[in-house]
Amino acid sequence: MAAKSRQRILSGMRPSGRLHLGHMHGVLDNWRQLQNQFECFFFVADWHALTTNYDRPWTIPASIDDMVLDWLAAGIDPQKATIFVQSDIKEHAELNLLLSMITPVSWLERNPTYKEQQQQLKERDLATFGFLGYPVLQAADIIMYKANKVPVGVDQLPHVELTREITRRFNYLYRDVFPVPEAMLTEVPKLPGLDGRKMSKSYGNSIYLNDSEEDVARRISTMVTDVERPRKSDPGDPANRCVAFNLHRLYMEKSRLAEIEADCKAARIGCVVCKKELARAVNSAMEPLRERRREFAADPGTVKRILAEGAEKAREVARNTMEEVRQVLFAGPAGSGGKNDAGDKE
Ligand code: TRP
Ligand code: SF4
Numbered sequence: 001m002a003a004k005s006r007q008r009i010l011s012g013m014r015p016s017g018r019l020h021l022g023h024m025h026g027v028l029d030n031w032r033q034l035q036n037q038f039e040c041f042f043f044v045a046d047w048h049a050l051t052t053n054y055d056r057p058w059t060i061p062a063s064i065d066d067m068v069l070d071w072l073a074a075g076i077d078p079q080k081a082t083i084f085v086q087s088d089i090k091e092h093a094e095l096n097l098l099l100s101m102i103t104p105v106s107w108l109e110r111n112p113t114y115k116e117q118q119q120q121l122k123e124r125d126l127a128t129f130g131f132l133g134y135p136v137l138q139a140a141d142i143i144m145y146k147a148n149k150v151p152v153g154v155d156q157l158p159h160v161e162l163t164r165e166i167t168r169r170f171n172y173l174y175r176d177v178f179p180v181p182e183a184m185l186t187e188v189p190k191l192p193g194l195d196g197r198k199m200s201k202s203y204g205n206s207i208y209l210n211d212s213e214e215d216v217a218r219r220i221s222t223m224v225t226d227v228e229r230p231r232k233s234d235p236g237d238p239a240n241r242c243v244a245f246n247l248h249r250l251y252m253e254k255s256r257l258a259e260i261e262a263d264c265k266a267a268r269i270g271c272v273v274c275k276k277e278l279a280r281a282v283n284s285a286m287e288p289l290r291e292r293r294r295e296f297a298a299d300p301g302t303v304k305r306i307l308a309e310g311a312e313k314a315r316e317v318a319r320n321t322m323e324e325v326r327q328v329l330f331a332g333p334a335g336s337g338g339k340n341d342a343g344d345k346e
Pocket of ligand 2: 245
C-alpha cells in the first residue's frame with residue numbers, strides 16, 4: 001500500500017512513570033500491532049499531566065523518560081512510529097487556543113470524565129480553567145495530525161466524542177480542513193492486579209514492565225488464589241475463584257493451562273508450586289522486553305535522541321496544519337475562498 005493512502009493513527013498517554021502489565025496488554029500490544037499497518041503517532045501528553053499535577057510539575061520530566069523507555073521495551077519502534085512529547089510541539093498550544101474559542105463551555109461541563117475525575121481527586125483543586133479545557137487540548141492533539149483513528153480505552157470515549165464535535169464545528173464554521181476522527185476501541189483483556197482489584201499504580205498491586213525476575217516472582221507469590229482452598233487437599237475452582245488464574249490464561253500454553261485447571265480442581269497441585277510455574281512463564285514472556293530495555297538504556301542519550309527525532313517529524317506535520325489553519329481563519333474571504341465568502345451571509 002502506498003504510504004500516502006495509509007490511515008493515520010494517533011494516541012497518547014499521560015506520563016505516569018513506569019507502566020505495568022495492564023498497560024502492556026491494554027495499550028502497548030495494540031500500538032505495537034498498529035505500527036505495522038498504519039502511519040502512527042504516539043506521544044506523551046505531558047501538558048495533560050499538568051492539569052492534575054500543576055502543583056509539582058518538576059516531577060513530570062523523569063516520568064516522561066521512564067514511560068518512553070517502557071514503550072521502547074514493549075516494542076514500540078521509532079523506525080515505524082513517530083514518538084514525541086506534546087510540549088515539544090508548541091503548535092498544540094496554538095491550536096488548543098483557537099479551538100477553545102469555538103468550544104461551548106456547556107460541552108465541557110457535561111463531559112462525564114470531567115465530573116468523575118473531580119469527584120475522585122477530591123483532595124486536589126480541579127476547578128481550574130485548564131482542567132475544564134482538558135478535552136480541547138486533546139482535540140488539538142488529535143486533529144493536528146489529521147488522524148483518522150484514535151486507539152483508546154473505553155474511559156476515553158467521551159473525550160474522542162468531544163473531539164469529533166469540535167472538529168465538525170471547526171469544519172462547519174471555517175472550512176473542511178480536518179477529517180472527523182474515529183475512536184478505535186482497545187480491547188482490554190481482564191487483567192486484575194495482585195489483590196484482584198484493577199491493576200493500578202495507586203493500589204500498589206501491579207507487576208511493572210521494568211520489574212526484575214525476582215520482583216516478578218515475589219509479586220506473583222503474593223497473588224491472591226482461591227480463598228476457598230486454604231489447603232492443597234481442598235479442590236479448587238480456578239476459573240471462577242483464583243485471581244492468579246487470569247494471568248495463567250494469558251501466559252501459559254493452552255495445553256498446560258488445561259492441565260493446571262484440572263489438577264487444581266482435583267486438588268493435585270498446590271498454589272505455591274502453581275504460582276512458581278506462572279512466574280516462570282511471565283518472566284520468560286518478559287525476557288524480550290528486558291533485552292530491549294537493556295539495549296535502549298545502555299546509552300542514556302538514546303531516549304532523548306529518539307524523542308528529538310520524533311519531534312522533528314511531528315513538528316513538520318504540525319507546522320503545515322497550522323499554516324493551513326491560519327490561512328483558513330485569517331487570510332479572509334478572498335485569500336481562503338472560505339465558507340463565509342460573502343462575509344455577512346449568516
Ligand atoms: N487523555 C488521554 C489519557 O488520559 C491522553 C491523551 C491526551 C490522548 N491527548 C490524547 C489520547 C490524544 C489519545 C489521543 O489517557
Ligand atoms: Fe490458582 Fe493455581 Fe492455586 Fe489453583 S493451584 S487456586 S490455579 S494458584
